[in-house]
Amino acid sequence: xxxxxxxxxxxxxxIGLGTLLAAxxxxxxxxxxxxxxxxxxxxxxxxxxxxxxxxxxxxxxxxGLDTLGEVTILFVAATAAGMVLSGAGRGEAQGAPxxxxxxxxxxxxxxxxxxxxxxxxxxxxLTPGGGFQGGAILAAAxxxxxxxxxASPLNHTVAMVIEGVSGAAFIAIGAAxxxxxxxxxxxxxxxxTPGELFSAGSLPLLYLAVGLKVGSELAGLMARVAGEGxxx
Amino acid sequence: xxxxxxxxxxxxxxxxxxxxxxxxxxxxAMVVPRHLVRIVLGLLLVQSGVNLFLVxxxxxxxAAAPILLGGQAIGPVVDPLPQAxxxxxxxxxxxxxxxxxxxVVRVKDVHGTLDSREVAERMAAETGxxxxxxxxxxxxxxxxxxxxxxEDRS
Numbered sequence: 531x532x533x534x535x536x537x538x539x540x541x542x543x544x545i546g547l548g549t550l551l552a553a554x555x556x557x558x559x560x561x562x563x564x565x566x567x568x569x570x571x572x573x574x575x576x577x578x579x580x581x582x583x584x585x586x587x588x589x590x591x592x593x594g595l596d597t598l599g600e601v602t603i604l605f606v607a608a609t610a611a612g613m614v615l616s617g618a619g620r621g622e623a624q625g626a627p628x629x630x631x632x633x634x635x636x637x638x639x640x641x642x643x644x645x646x647x648x649x650x651x652x653x654x655x656l657t658p659g660g661g662f663q664g665g666a667i668l669a670a671a672x673x674x675x676x677x678x679x680x681a682s683p684l685n686h687t688v689a690m691v692i693e694g695v696s697g698a699a700f701i702a703i704g705a706a707x708x709x710x711x712x713x714x715x716x717x718x719x720x721x722x723t724p725g726e727l728f729s730a731g732s733l734p735l736l737y738l739a740v741g742l743k744v745g746s747e748l749a750g751l752m753a754r755v756a757g758e759g760x761x762x
Numbered sequence: 763x764x765x766x767x768x769x770x771x772x773x774x775x776x777x778x779x780x781x782x783x784x785x786x787x788x789x790x791a792m793v794v795p796r797h798l799v800r801i802v803l804g805l806l807l808v809q810s811g812v813n814l815f816l817v818x819x820x821x822x823x824x825a826a827a828p829i830l831l832g833g834q835a836i837g838p839v840v841d842p843l844p845q846a847x848x849x850x851x852x853x854x855x856x857x858x859x860x861x862x863x864x865x866v867v868r869v870k871d872v873h874g875t876l877d878s879r880e881v882a883e884r885m886a887a888e889t890g891x892x893x894x895x896x897x898x899x900x901x902x903x904x905x906x907x908x909x910x911x912x913e914d915r916s
Contacts, residue, residue, distance in 0.1 A: 536793070540790055555778045555782065558819065560778070560821060575842075588843060588846040600854060603857055604853060614861070755863055
């Protein structure tokens with residue numbers, strides 16, 4: 531019975547927690563939650579920012595500082611993972627090259643993934659998607675060839691330069707609003723014509739910076755976890 | 763009661779039950795198994811459950827996605843704020859997950875095992891600190907001799 535004590539205790543605790551959560555959720559009628567901020571934002575977001583994707587408008591215009599913090603957390607996590615994995619002689623490439631199909635397919639996929647990622651990044655203020663989602667696809671474009679052929683290393687220096695420049699660009703765009711007497715990260719350049727590619731002021735620029743930063747960061751991070759650490 | 767309301771109610775039950783189930787399953791996976799990768803996967807499940815709950819809270823009956831490509835909203839849209847919050851949570855979750863996996867890789871490098879109890883035993887033997895020793899380890903309470911451990915690690 532000794533080995534099961536932990537499982538029994540955990541089960542009892544989880545039954546209690548489940549009951550508590552169910553009681554809390556039951557008090558929250560589905561589809562009519564008492565939240566006003568989101569609905570109010572949905573009404574004013576398009577006239578105020580010019581972005582047709584309201585989630586992007588919230589993420590970059592209304593909660594821009596939160597997004598900066600989010601990007602910072604991702605940066606810290608990537609740096610910490612790099613530090614944890616560097617040293618200890620993990621420099622050697624691990625694993626043999628993958629089979630013929632995976633190697634050829636990864637080469638074929640690369641330009642399409644790059645185009646799709648770039649499309650999703652630059653249309654983030656118009657359609658579903660944005661810097662984070664497109665950045666993840668860009669990272670996948672660089673990571674899949676690495677999976678197919680572990681011997682070909684990712685250039686960590688280039689990734690770090692892109693990451694640093696795009697991160698600085700995000701802050702610079704935010705700081706540029708200060709010169710106009712506005713608050714940090716206030717959208718610039720007016721709203722434009724909603725629905726067009728060049729609209730919503732500085733939001734697409736911010737998303738471009740986020741996309742490049744997330745893409746280079748995730749690619750570097752995954753390459754490290756995959757066993758390419760100690761190269762940077 | 764219209765059909766849409768009935769549908770929303772059923773949908774709400776499914777989504778809330780799923781969110782609670784994911785959270786509980788993830789917590790169980792974090793507490794009971796001793797394999798470190800399973801503990802990390804449990805963390806991922808808890809994150810998914812919380813994200814599902816947050817998005818579900820923003821549901822509005824017969825509402826469209828918060829994308830106003832036609833210029834103006836035709837009808838009601840779902841709450842965009844939880845979606846933006848969940849987008850943030852997903853990205854941070856990826857960062858946390860990568861960091862956790864990096865730590866797991868290091869644990870495997872240094873201790874040669876992914877069993878959390880074995881790692882604790884080795885650390886207890888190495889430092890001579892009996893507080894690190896797992897309490898319920900029948901038959902395995904004896905510390906691994908330091909010499910044997912060094913050979914193991916080389």
